[in-house]
Amino acid sequence: xxxGIRTPSPLNESTKSEHNRHLPSLETAMAGTYKQLDAIRVxxxxxxxxxxxxxxxxxxxxxxxxxxxxxxxxxxxxxxxAMDMLGEKLIDEKTAVxxxxxxxxxxxxxxIVDPKAEKETAPVAGGLPAGPGGACGQIVFTANDxxxxxxxxxxxxxxxxxxxxxxxxxxxxxxxxLTARGGMTSHAALVARGWGKCCIVGCAALHIDLHAKTLTIxxxxxxxxxxxxxxxxxxxxxxxxxxxxxxxxxPRFVEFMHIVDKYRTIGVRTNADTPEDAQKARxxxxxxxxxxRTEHMFYGKHxxxxxxxxRKMIISRTxxxxxxxxxxxxxxxxxxxxxxxxxxxxxxxxxRLLDPPLHEFVPKAAEERAKLxxxxxxxxxxxxxxxxxxxxxxxxxxxxxxxLGVTYPEITEMQVRAIFESAVELxxxxxxxxxxxxxxxxxxxxxxxxxRGIVDRVYAEVCKKYNVRKIDYLYGTMIExxxxxxxxxxxxxxxxxxxxxxxxxxxxxxxxxxDDIGGFVPDYLKLKLLPADPFQVLDQEGVGQLVRMSIExxxxxxxxxxxxxxxxxxxxxxxxxFCYRVGMNYVSCSPxxxxxxxxxxxxxxLADGKSAQKAxxxxxxxxxxxxxxxxxxxxxxxxx
Numbered sequence: 029x030x031x032g033i034r035t036p037s038p039l040n041e042s043t044k045s046e047h048n049r050h051l052p053s054l055e056t057a058m059a060g061t062y063k064q065l066d067a068i069r070v071x072x073x074x075x076x077x078x079x080x081x082x083x084x085x086x087x088x089x090x091x092x093x094x095x096x097x098x099x100x101x102x103x104x105x106x107x108x109x110a111m112d113m114l115g116e117k118l119i120d121e122k123t124a125v126x127x128x129x130x131x132x133x134x135x136x137x138x139x140i141v142d143p144k145a146e147k148e149t150a151p152v153a154g155g156l157p158a159g160p161g162g163a164c165g166q167i168v169f170t171a172n173d174x175x176x177x178x179x180x181x182x183x184x185x186x187x188x189x190x191x192x193x194x195x196x197x198x199x200x201x202x203x204x205x206l207t208a209r210g211g212m213t214s215h216a217a218l219v220a221r222g223w224g225k226c227c228i229v230g231c232a233a234l235h236i237d238l239h240a241k242t243l244t245i246x247x248x249x250x251x252x253x254x255x256x257x258x259x260x261x262x263x264x265x266x267x268x269x270x271x272x273x274x275x276x277x278x279p280r281f282v283e284f285m286h287i288v289d290k291y292r293t294i295g296v297r298t299n300a301d302t303p304e305d306a307q308k309a310r311x312x313x314x315x316x317x318x319x320x321r322t323e324h325m326f327y328g329k330h331x332x333x334x335x336x337x338x339r340k341m342i343i344s345r346t347x348x349x350x351x352x353x354x355x356x357x358x359x360x361x362x363x364x365x366x367x368x369x370x371x372x373x374x375x376x377x378x379x380r381l382l383d384p385p386l387h388e389f390v391p392k393a394a395e396e397r398a399k400l401x402x403x404x405x406x407x408x409x410x411x412x413x414x415x416x417x418x419x420x421x422x423x424x425x426x427x428x429x430x431x432l433g434v435t436y437p438e439i440t441e442m443q444v445r446a447i448f449e450s451a452v453e454l455x456x457x458x459x460x461x462x463x464x465x466x467x468x469x470x471x472x473x474x475x476x477x478x479x480r481g482i483v484d485r486v487y488a489e490v491c492k493k494y495n496v497r498k499i500d501y502l503y504g505t506m507i508e509x510x511x512x513x514x515x516x517x518x519x520x521x522x523x524x525x526x527x528x529x530x531x532x533x534x535x536x537x538x539x540x541x542x543d544d545i546g547g548f549v550p551d552y553l554k555l556k557l558l559p560a561d562p563f564q565v566l567d568q569e570g571v572g573q574l575v576r577m578s579i580e581x582x583x584x585x586x587x588x589x590x591x592x593x594x595x596x597x598x599x600x601x602x603x604x605x606f607c608y609r610v611g612m613n614y615v616s617c618s619p620x621x622x623x624x625x626x627x628x629x630x631x632x633x634l635a636d637g638k639s640a641q642k643a644x645x646x647x648x649x650x651x652x653x654x655x656x657x658x659x660x661x662x663x664x665x666x667x668x
Contacts, residue, residue, distance in 0.1 A: 160261055204227060206229075296625045315614070385428040476505055508533045575610060
């Protein structure tokens with residue numbers, strides 16, 4: 029049993045499953061002893077106010093208790109136990125919030141099988157629930173096939189008699205794992221739980237023919253490529269494609285997160301660049317967008333046309349040429365910004381002005397260069413010469429961010445106009461928009477003042493065009509350069525908010541290129557020269573000292589300065605706790621990390637004993653501040 033190659037008898041009748049239904053349970057075989065054991069279990073649980081892992085033995089009919097400890101559990105089990113015990117008044121809400129770790133909550137973010145569809149569908153087999161959530165895919169029988177089918181864009185479930193270390197890549201590629209043999213400590217179960225991947229093991233009803241690539245269950249044969257659905261939480265196997273639902277639709281998850289938010293004192297926003305990502309983040313409880321990257325419209329889906337226009341702008345030789353091309357680009361930028369602001373109706377959206385070096389967008393392929401040359405009426409050699417002129421030895425510290433706006437103010441103009449016009453048009457449509465213009469890569473107050481001159485001019489032009497007196501917005505910066513952190517008191521004279529870009533701040537503080545750390549950081553971690561990868565876990569000793577100092581200096585100038593973080597650290601639990609301690613108003617992270625950040629923030633407040641105290645400006649609903657400029661028509665109705 030310890031090796032996971034034997035199936036133990038079940039404790040009671042209610043926990044019997046397909047693989048052990050033929051075995052007698054302790055409840056029926058030794059009814060008196062079972063009743064005594066159950067009474068002790070209840071007493072221990074009430075005493076320790078938590079689920080206990082208890083060890084016992086029965087010798088000559090007598091029950092002996094050996095030891096007990098707090099029992100391990102999956103994320104789903106942790107949620108159910110916390111909510112059950114809260115309902116039984118065994119624990120209070122604050123304790124319930126601490127019962128799930130951020131890693132366990134991460135498990136819960138996996139899709140689950142739609143309960144309605146599952147209720148109407150009979151399982152074809154069952155096994156041990158070894159990995160959380162649900163999974164649906166086409167069945168394959170070898171690890172190599174799982175990898176190959178996934179490369180082809182297919183979603184697969186890996187079915188094996190049992191797994192071994194050679195199957196790991198196939199297990200990683202598969203959406204879910206199903207094995208005919210093995211217990212809760214088998215290879216498949218341990219690996220899947222470690223990854224938080226849907227997995228069912230010990231499903232004895234499976235009969236796999238590797239040569240014919242078929243699966244037989246209760247006399248019915250299924251072939252490679254047939255669709256199956258797994259419920260890794262309950263251990264049920266279904267033939268066919270059952271619908272999945274998001275964890276946000278799980279009533280217990282929703283109720284738990286509602287309780288979490290009662291004790292959280294800092295806001296949680298998201299890093300999102302599309303309306304789809306913004307909506308997903310709202311579903312996960314995001315209270316705004318802390319980082320909208322304008323350049324991301326030039327990557328991924330539907331980016332071909334705007335990217336081509338951007339390349340024309342980059343290769344342009346004069347301001348007149350650039351302005352003509354920027355006019356072509358403007359509708360795309362405005363649509364992207366407007367659609368995202370619309371999704372976040374009533375919540376703040378921090379729009380970062382164009383940040384990356386322009387040379388990143390210059391095409392390298394000969395075919396793309398020829399197409400660009402034809403559109404501009406120049407030779408391919410001229411394209412090559414312009415690309416060479418844009419080349420930088422250290423582009424991450426080169427001509428990017430605010431420096432682009434200083435050299436090419438028309439680029440700033442175009443983006444700011446898109447923000448203001450989107451805000452006015454959406455307000456006229458009855459939506460509440462709260463844009464925040466963020467200038468990146470700033471190292472001096474004068475840079476912010478220079479760009480503010482452009483912003484003010486465009487603001488006046490848009491107000492005149494639409495016949496409005498004021499537009500509601502904030503103007504601020506990203507703190508990502510050590511000098512900016514050191515001179516934050518000066519920068520706060522011009523900035524209404526700070527957002528810490530800790531990816532670049534970490535890079536410049538350590539002198540580590542975040543794109544090239546793979547060559548040496550693994551050795552640093554192995555040799556314990558560093559406690560963790562500083563790009564994953566915020567370095568509180570060094571980078572954190574800059575962050576803390578920057579906040580203190582900034583608020584010495586502007587006491588109600590809004591402060592947040594938008595680097596990858598915004599969704600890492602220990603980093604979120606640090607952000608709480610230094611008095612940030614919010615953290616911002618990717619959509620799927622939003623619930624984790626919410627939980628980490630609540631647990632940090634509870635650990636500090638200040639869960640009822642709000643950080644400056646951290647109201648749960650994004651109410652306009654006095655520093656905001658309200659949007660008003662020439663003859664406005666009163667706005668609330």
